Amino acid sequence: MTHWLFKSEPGVFGIDDLAARGVEPWDGVRNYQARNLLRDRTAVGDPVFFYHSNCARPAIVGLAEIASSPRPDPTAFDPASPHHDPKGDPATPRWYLVDVRYRRHLARPIELAELKTHAEGALAELPLVRRGNRLSVMPLSPAQFDFILALEHRPAP
């Protein structure tokens, strides 16, 4: 089992959208490192932190889980999709997705600013808190995952 953090822009697809949908295909990943992680290291039932990026208060806001095996991302072959890949060929799929199932909102958002206060400690190796990080799908160690989850029921800083 691997623990995960998936980023999404709340203006595009936020935690409330996932809660309403229940299960959603996590399409549109167009980065090879993220693709490799999705394709090669996800397993059904893996826990996922849902993170809001590119917004006023970037934060981990909810919990989800991997709900399917990886499969080719059909939006790559759809000219009408914003994620269309002109070089995509269904015979040799380049991009993959997994389904994600909503589990719950966190009791409070755990903001990036708070996570960064642990950037020299428990979260030192977490790409999210490092400058210039652009990985939209990242694995966490069980220790990192548990550490972050334990912040939930502490008072907000």
Place this chain on the structure above:
DNA sequence: GCCAACGTTGGC
């Protein structure tokens, strides 16, 4: 809106 970081593209 700005800008730094990063990945991709394409000329050579």
Place this chain on the structure above:
DNA sequence: GCCAACGTTGGC
């Protein structure tokens, strides 16, 4: 294979 140009991400 190198590297400059360009586009995107994403925090601030």
